[in-house]
Amino acid sequence: MTRISTVIIGAGHCGLAMSRRLSQRNVDHVVLERGRVANSWRTERWDSLRLLTPNWQSTLPGDPYDGPAPDGFMTMPELIFRLERYAQRGGAPVQTQTEVLAVHAEASGYRVETTRGVFHCANVVLASGACNIANAPAVAAEVPRSVQTFTPMSYKRPADLPNKGVLVVGASASGVQIAREVHASGRPVTLAVGEHVRVPRSYRGRDIQRWMQRLGLLDQRWDAVDDLNRVRRTPSLQLAGGGLWRTLDLNALTDDGVRIVGRLVGVRAGKAQFSGSLANMCAAADLKMNRLLDAIDAHVEETVLQHVVGPQRRLAPTRVPSDPLLELDFGGEAIGSVIWATGYRPDYSWLHLPVTDRKGRLRHDGGVLDAPGLYAMGLPFIRKRKSTLITGAGDDAAALAEHLVARSARRLAA
Template sequence: MAFPSTLSRRPPDDKTGGRISPAAFPISPGEIPVSFRSDTVIIGAGQAGLAMSHCLTRLGVDHVLIERGRVGERWRTERWDSLRLLTPNWMTRLPGRLYSGDDPTGFMDCRDVVRLLEDYRQAFAAPVMSNTRVIQLCAANGGYRIATDRGDWFARTVVIATGACDKPCVPTITKRLTDRIVHLAPSDYKNAAHLPKGGVLVVGASASGIQLAEEIHRSGRNVAISTGRHVSVPRSYRGRDITEWLDLCGFLSDERRPDADPQQLARQPSLQLIGSENRRSIGLAELSRQGIRVLGRAINAEDRHMQFASDLDTECAAARERRQRLLARIDAHIDDTALEAPEDPAAWESGYVPDNPAGWLDLQAEGIETIIWATGFRRDYSWMQVPVLDRHGEIENTLGATAAPGLFVLGLPFMRRRASTFIDGVGRDAEHLAPLIARQLNHPAGSLAA
């Protein structure tokens, strides 16, 4: 049977070793014409998409990855120059790949991560369609139609692996500030030399915010940081890296509770850590000692003024309690397993006692010309025409499976476990989802699904 040429032509893939095989498939009257087909389409070719691709390849499930840019695009273009992973190299575990370099306790920079992902992709010839933007996803004919700027696909199953760091989540108070202030997100920042002259206010004190505040201050600028809820931890504790202890004691493997509030989970701040060669700690105490002004939560703005909450002391006390609960859990693991680890009582105190600055601040009088909003990210699914979004615009899912048959998601905060957005954690989530996808396809490997 002959089909139209638009159905049988090969998609414009890029060095995938011929693994993309969109066989022509018949279109019955009334069906939506498409150019290509695959059993599974994975949207996104970062660590989440590649991990899923590896798992499906291992199970023999036909699939393709559609990527708006290049493999690991956000690591290439949306990270600042000096950024390093917060986890040591040995924790960059992906399905079928363990770290094999000569610096297991070091921290990869963005170039290293891109090389890691490229090497991983090539190792199993992941079928990636690069530089292809998804325009629309909708249900069609018992599966899904994925419209892109390089042709339309039909797939019986889809995995949304576009990640957690999508669009900057910037508070609405920015609209009340004078247009003389330059507003940036961490994804816009490259280095201090590219900033306008003058002081900088960093809003948000998770890992990104504190690292940027310190780097910009060291460039010779006046810097202030606004902080609300945060988690302060030491870089090393009782002779090991803190992330190693978190891995050993099961903290990173904590499973998501069925009754958990997804919005509360999404708002959990990242640990105040920095991946540095000298393995140093970073937090509000260190920033304050360097001369960085620590302010409370930004709650209001008007023209050139910004208002900060008066609960900084309360937030710091809560952060200290979180730190101590975390260290107590590590101590309990050490005791239960009889591991030898030297005591470290100094790590139990954050060392920062705020003087509780609050009220209105005149940004112009302080010489602040730039605000960096390190206030997290939201996901933009405006291209998705499948009714699986909650009232906040996030994908409702149960451990990665949505209510729409055959539609899955990977790489969201605390999706299955606390480490679901980590390179290591996303791989384990992919290993769980792959057999479920195979079962949805009635593939023999679906019998592996729990």
């Protein structure tokens, strides 16, 4: 049994950023990690994945990017190396191979049960990630047994898939990247496309992340947006980090020969059914993208950047097939596997506290939960638009550490 002020659950970028902030404030804490540092980045990503944010942006507090390629995109081994180095240099008190089994409230705080004993603490920081479980729709259960199913967490490389056609469901960041490399491996891909957020990798000579930062979008706060639930549900930007400044959109995939179909809405009698809404999904994504680019153009005008940035070259409208496929016969079309790239959700099955809503999502105000001394990090737009990015962890950790320290001071004073 250990008594300690604060337990941080998870030694990924969020947990390590929080550890650094708490150390700066002399808060006694431990970082519990079920595997090794950066465990999810090590074990739950596919081989070719690179970060979607450029290196100059993918930083943690006190650790600016000092490598040779600020505009490049880190591979997973590079990121893992940096996170390990960050933990070592900061002296983060990480206890690895320690899985949290349960968190309960008790009189003076929380009881954290792990595979290596019990911790009693006043504060708990949930930094266990936003992507613990890959979502799959209910109809996934209807897919014929002969078809193998994967998620972006279980998929590693094209060679692991049967040498047949592949249905990739979901056209956000994970879906489009996996669709491209699987199709390139000679397995013909059909990509089911629902709501998605199309952006060019770069615009007017600058990475899109650079523009989003410049326009203040990344620093937009949770308490300053009108429809928080909607922005928290917004799918990830349709981006890829591989290949400098290369845009990966539906047009690029169509050029590769990937077949684009509507959102998967049913599986019946060995056939997948797709929605007839594809044209509208694409039109809406094009309009939304162009509004963002309009905002960038307006910013360029206002700040007289015209002479230092590139021309206003827009991506062509998404080419939608005139008669998109509505049904796909798994047997007849020789589909060997389905990859559900339909989003992720966190797993709080071990959190035995009344802090979730009816859909199992944490109820919180900017990461401060409705239970004293309980905090969460790393979820979409938890405090800012950038909260979901590695670079968002520093600010969120600073704000929540400040809250934690102020609360502890009040407790002592009382």
